[in-house]
Amino acid sequence: MLCDDIAAAWLAHTDFAGNNTAVGLLSRAIAPQEFDIKRDSLPVAAAADPATAAAILQLLQRGQVPTMAAIRTLTTQNEMRCEAERIERLGKRAQRNIDEFGRVLARLANAYWTEHNTGPTRRDIxxxxxxxxxxxxxxxxxxxxxxxxxxxxxxxxxxxxIASNANPGSLCAARRWHTTKYGNRVSQKPVNLVGKLVAGFVIEYTSTKGRPPTWSTLARETRDDRGRRVFFDVADAHAQRRWLTTAEWLHPDEDQPVAGRRGARAVAKDSRV
Structure with missing residues (x-):
């Protein structure tokens, strides 16, 4: 059939040269009427487009007939995958500069809280x-x-x-924003470890004393495993209260420090180990 000759000629310059199975599949796409199939034929000129040509070869590799519908679907999928891969590469660039981004986001969030007494939306910031x-x-x-x-x-x-939770307006500056000005005078432990240290101190103190600690006590006595203070002073502890409650290390509705749900879970998990 003529369509076989056309298919063979087009495939002669590809990895499918001399592949009778691929020729048969492409022939069905070029001239479906010759196989008593009712669908749009694949114009030979369509292969001049690099993306279309690549889709045809990809479909043949899968053992599929490269119909126009299949080509359109695969081309769209390929474009979406390429865009996703591009965004992933850009995301890695963002990660390499995350401290710079984090510093800006924290400062903007803190300024927004100062002006509006609530946090910005993610979209706005x-x-x-x-x-x-x-x-x-x-x-x-x-x-x-x-x-x-x-x-x-x-x-x-x-x-x-920064810290945030599912509640609207929760986005706020977090640990690293608050401690930047104090440098090595306060603990440099990772944020989640700091949250766990704070919750752990509150739970142990409350269990021992029968009442929660004051903010002054929390600021003075909470230390990391190297003996370094978690908070510079009581004012610093109060300033960090927002992110600690936002991240649920502390309970948001208590005047004195009380462990939040996340803090209680983390401490309980450690105690079982």
Missing amino acids: LAEPEVTALIAERVGDVAPSAVKHLWLIERAQRAGW
């Missing part, structure tokens, strides 16, 4: 000119709709710069 400029400088060209896929909020949160 990521749309701040300073953040978008930093993304362009450190990461590259990212469409506004794709910025969320860089996971900047989550990355900065894991790094200890």
Whole structure:
């Protein structure tokens, strides 16, 4: 059949040269009517497009007939995968600069709290000119709709710069923002370990004394395994109260320090080990 000759000629310059199975599959796409199949034929000229040609070869590799519908579906999937891979690469760039992003996000969140007594939404803080400029400088060209896929909020949160939970307006500056000015005069332990230290001290003190510690006691006596203070002073402890309650290391509705759900779970888990 003529369609076989056309298919063989096109495949002659590919890895499928001389492959009768591939010729048969491509022939069914080029001239479906010759096989009593009712569907749109694949124009030979379509193979001139590199993306279409690549999709045809990919479908043949899978043992599928490269119909126009299959080509469109596969091309869309390939484009989506390429974009996802691009965003993943950009996300890795963001991670390499996460301290710079975290510092900016924490400062903006803290300023927003000062002005509004609540935190900014994720969308609003990521749309701040300073953040978008930093993304362009450190990461590259990212469409506004794709910025969320860089996971900047989550990355900065894991790094200890900001904290947030499921509640609207919870986004706030966290441990590393508050301790930057104190340097090595306070503990430099990771944020989650600090949260666990604080909750652990509160639980042990309450169990021993029959009442929760004061903020002054918490600030003075909570120390890491190297004996370094977690808080610089009581004012610092009060300043860090927001992120500690946001992250549920401490309970938000108590005047004195009381362990939150996350803090209680972490301490209980450690006690079982």
